[in-house]
Amino acid sequence: MKTDATIRLTQASRRYGTRVAVREASISLSAGRITALLGPSGSGKSTILRMIAGLEPLDGGTLHMGDTLLADAQSSIPPEHRDIGLVFQDYALFPHLSVADNVAFGLKGPKSARRQQALDWLAQVKLADRADSWPHMLSGGEQQRVALVRALARQPRAILLDEPFSGLDRHLKSEVRRSLIDTLRASGTAVLVVTHDAEEALMMADDLVLMDKGEILQSGTPQDCYTRPASIAAARLLGEAEVLKATVQNGVATTVFGTMACEHADGEVWLMARPEGLKAEPAIDGATVCAVAFGGTFYEILLEKDGQSLRLRAPQTMLRAGDKAAVRFDPASTCLYAA
Known part of the structure; x- marks a missing residue:
């Protein structure tokens, strides 16, 4: 051959x-x-x-x-x-x-x-x-x-x-x-x-x-x-990966931190996101910012909501510990896997 x-x-x-x-x-x-x-x-x-x-x-x-x-x-x-x-x-x-x-x-x-x-x-x-x-x-x-x-x-x-x-x-x-x-x-x-x-x-x-x-x-x-x-x-x-439980219904994956449009079949899934592919913005009703740490080229932000935690990395941030934040998922760096 x-x-x-x-x-x-x-x-x-x-x-x-x-x-x-x-x-x-x-x-x-x-x-x-x-x-x-x-x-x-x-x-x-x-x-x-x-x-x-x-x-x-x-x-x-x-x-x-x-x-x-x-x-x-x-x-x-x-x-x-x-x-x-x-x-x-x-x-x-x-x-x-x-x-x-x-x-x-x-x-x-x-x-x-x-x-x-x-x-x-x-x-x-x-x-x-x-x-x-x-x-x-x-x-x-x-x-x-x-x-x-x-x-x-x-x-x-x-x-x-x-x-x-x-x-x-x-x-x-x-x-x-x-x-x-x-x-x-x-x-x-x-x-x-x-x-x-x-x-x-x-x-x-x-x-x-x-x-x-x-x-x-x-x-x-x-x-x-x-x-x-x-x-x-x-x-x-290959690096840091945040994993969350999610439910897919009618083309939308829902987690405790927010939602994301997807093409996955309905049902329970695991959502994997890279910390740098997540964005957090100030919000009245959202996850709690538990800690913000400076990492040189990025800020690492730790969020918690309903007993689950999530880490993300941002080049700049105005968030501080105690703030509330809403999370946005980047579909280009987020994957879903059958639970």
Whole structure:
């Protein structure tokens, strides 16, 4: 079967005794695109990375690279023959080799040619001047960039990154991430980034895969997954989500905080809204403002009514604790799910 995907993991499962780590998971990685696999610790995302790399067997399903079967429950091509690059959390640079020799490791050809290739790759990540340094002389961000170009230098069909920015502080993480996205896309290889950081996944990914408790919850563009999550669990993986009981009747969803026009069938539902998709305005008869907190780029407002609470975020507000407020829902960032 012909496919545009470089890597296809189809209905793959992995068990450890009676515990199912991955259950019938399917993921496609395409050349020149970054796929982010997002999930909490213990969700099975690193197990999927290791299955694709050949470090874990498949107990069910198949793994293909193009039309070639890499693995199924009965067979597996060894990791070194899969043409897949790996970048681990600890970067795993060779301490006894210089930066240039780390990048050149595994390349073929005369030593001078291998060194030139290494220098060219280091120049892409602005580290050519550190070519003769030892790994321990580099910062965490610099080590991360060296580990990446070492994997890319061999020009693999796919590259897998396991929590690549977890060891960096917030400012450095953002800076290194921006510099590497262009390098990854320009390489033309298929990229999988495993992460538990929702912001990282949203900002890096061309394609996003959400995972929890060993199962794939949703796949799609970052925008679709954020604005139209397949479930409340998927919504919460990507950020703050307010969930309310609601009743739909004649095209209107009613909550204790207000109503919203919808196209859902009549009945009891759960309404999920992003805090930034809610608006609160002063009202004589409305919810009670319990607290207002300043968050830098927003104000977080806590409302209560009839024993239920609701948080929203606004760039500016005139509301204060003790005020009454009416709530408006933004249909573009609000979803309904069967109760």
